[in-house]
Amino acid sequence: MRARLIGLVDHMQAMLDLGVDIHLITVEAPHVSIDPRFASVTQLPRQAPQEEFVAAAVLVAKEQGAAAVITFVEMDIEIAETANAAMGNTWAAVEAAHICRDKLRQRTFLAEHGIPTVWFHPVSDIDTAVAAAAARGLPLILKPTRAAASEYVELIDNPDRLRAALRQIQDVVRDRRAFYYDNAERDWALLEEYLPGQEVTLDGVVLDGEFILGGVHNKRHSTGPYFDEDLYTLPFDKPEHEAELVDIATRIVRGLGMRLCMFNAELRADADGRYRVIEFSIRVSGGHPYRHIKDVYSIDLVRMFVRAACGESVADILVQENHRRPPRMTVCAKVIYANGHVVRNSPGEAMHSPYFRVYFPTARPGTEVVAGARGFDYTGLLSVWMPWQPGQDPAVVHAVATDLATKLDFEVRPSR
The missing domain is CATH 3.40.50 (Rossmann fold)
Structure with missing residues (x-):
C-alpha cells in the first residue's frame, strides 16, 4: 500500500x-x-x-x-x-486490474457485456473533446480515467469550464499526482452522460467465483458540479433494490473472470429509477464502509478474503465465518472538508458521545487542505452508530453525524 x-x-x-x-x-x-x-x-x-x-x-x-x-x-x-x-x-487477475484502473476500459467492458452503463466519449485532445461535447449537448460529466474517490469529477455546463477542467486533468497526468497515472495514456479523460438519481456504493467479496454481498451504502445525493463523498449510510434505504444491484455485481465479476477478490461498485439511478454502473473495482471501499458492514450485518469481508488469499479452504471459511445477518443498527460516515492550514484535528468531545464510533484525522496539524471548488482533500472521517428500526429515514442518522462533527476538536485557519 x-x-x-x-x-x-x-x-x-x-x-x-x-x-x-x-x-x-x-x-x-x-x-x-x-x-x-x-x-x-x-x-x-x-x-x-x-x-x-x-x-x-x-x-x-x-x-x-x-x-x-x-x-x-x-x-x-x-x-x-x-x-x-x-x-x-x-x-x-492482472487484466481485470487493468480494466478496473481505467474508466475507459470499464465503459468498454460494460458495453461489451450488456451491463447497464452510460453514453461516454474518450478524451485524448481538448479541442476534440469540446467539439464532442457540443455535438452531444451539455451538461456532461467529465472525469479522469485513472483517479479515485470522485477526485476531478465535475458536471460541466459550458465549453470554457470544460477546457479549464481538461487542462487541470492534464496537470494531474503530467505530475503523476496521487499515483493515478504511471505512464502517458492516449485517452486520459472521459465525457459521460449524467444520471440524476440516487447514488450507492456496493461492497462484497468473491470466493471461488461467487459474489457474496456485504452491504449497499446510501450516499449523499449531489447534483454537482462536484461530487464530494459524504454521508455513507447503512442500512440501504431501498432494500427491495438489493437483488437488482447484486445481479449487476455478479455479471461484472463473472465477466472479469474473477475467482478471488474484494469487490466494490458505484451505481447511480437514471431518470427511470434503474441503476447503472458508475465504476467498479476489485477491492473493498477504503475508510469506514468495511467497518460499517461488519457492525450492521456481522459479515467480515476482509477476514473472509484474507483467509482465502492465504490458502485456506473456501468451504471451511463459509462454515466458520458469519454470514450476512439482518441489520442490527444504523451507521453513517461524515467526511470533514475544509480549506486552509490545519491547527488542530482530533476527536475532542465527540468521543464521549454514545453515538461516536471512530474518527480518522486524515490531515495532520501543520498541513494545508483544500476542498470543494479548490480541491478534494479529506480533513477527517467521522463514523457514528445508533439504534435503528426498519423503515427509519437515513436523515435521522445524518443529523446525528452532522451534529457530532461540530464537537470535534478541529481548527483550520485561512492559508496565508
Whole structure:
C-alpha cells in the first residue's frame, strides 16, 4: 500500500487478528518503519514506477514465504495482481486490474457485456473533446480515467469550464499526482452522460467465483458540479433494490473472470429509477464502509478474503465465518472538508458521545487542505452508530453525524 494507510486501520487489524504477518511496501514517511503492525517495511521512492513496486513485492514475498500480495488501495491493485501472478497464484487477475484502473476500459467492458452503463466519449485532445461535447449537448460529466474517490469529477455546463477542467486533468497526468497515472495514456479523460438519481456504493467479496454481498451504502445525493463523498449510510434505504444491484455485481465479476477478490461498485439511478454502473473495482471501499458492514450485518469481508488469499479452504471459511445477518443498527460516515492550514484535528468531545464510533484525522496539524471548488482533500472521517428500526429515514442518522462533527476538536485557519 503505497500511501493512504490511515483509513485502513480496520482492514489491517483484521489481518492481525488472523495471525497474519504484514510486510508493508510503501512510500510513507520513515516513521512507518517502527509501526508494530508491520513485520517489516520496505520503503521505495515516491517517484518509483509500478514495475519497481511489483519487483519489490515479489522479492519480499519470496524472502518471507508469503502466500499472497494484498492491497486495499485502489491505485495499487495492478501492482498486487501482477505480483500475485508472478508468484504463481492462479486466482490473480492482472487484466481485470487493468480494466478496473481505467474508466475507459470499464465503459468498454460494460458495453461489451450488456451491463447497464452510460453514453461516454474518450478524451485524448481538448479541442476534440469540446467539439464532442457540443455535438452531444451539455451538461456532461467529465472525469479522469485513472483517479479515485470522485477526485476531478465535475458536471460541466459550458465549453470554457470544460477546457479549464481538461487542462487541470492534464496537470494531474503530467505530475503523476496521487499515483493515478504511471505512464502517458492516449485517452486520459472521459465525457459521460449524467444520471440524476440516487447514488450507492456496493461492497462484497468473491470466493471461488461467487459474489457474496456485504452491504449497499446510501450516499449523499449531489447534483454537482462536484461530487464530494459524504454521508455513507447503512442500512440501504431501498432494500427491495438489493437483488437488482447484486445481479449487476455478479455479471461484472463473472465477466472479469474473477475467482478471488474484494469487490466494490458505484451505481447511480437514471431518470427511470434503474441503476447503472458508475465504476467498479476489485477491492473493498477504503475508510469506514468495511467497518460499517461488519457492525450492521456481522459479515467480515476482509477476514473472509484474507483467509482465502492465504490458502485456506473456501468451504471451511463459509462454515466458520458469519454470514450476512439482518441489520442490527444504523451507521453513517461524515467526511470533514475544509480549506486552509490545519491547527488542530482530533476527536475532542465527540468521543464521549454514545453515538461516536471512530474518527480518522486524515490531515495532520501543520498541513494545508483544500476542498470543494479548490480541491478534494479529506480533513477527517467521522463514523457514528445508533439504534435503528426498519423503515427509519437515513436523515435521522445524518443529523446525528452532522451534529457530532461540530464537537470535534478541529481548527483550520485561512492559508496565508
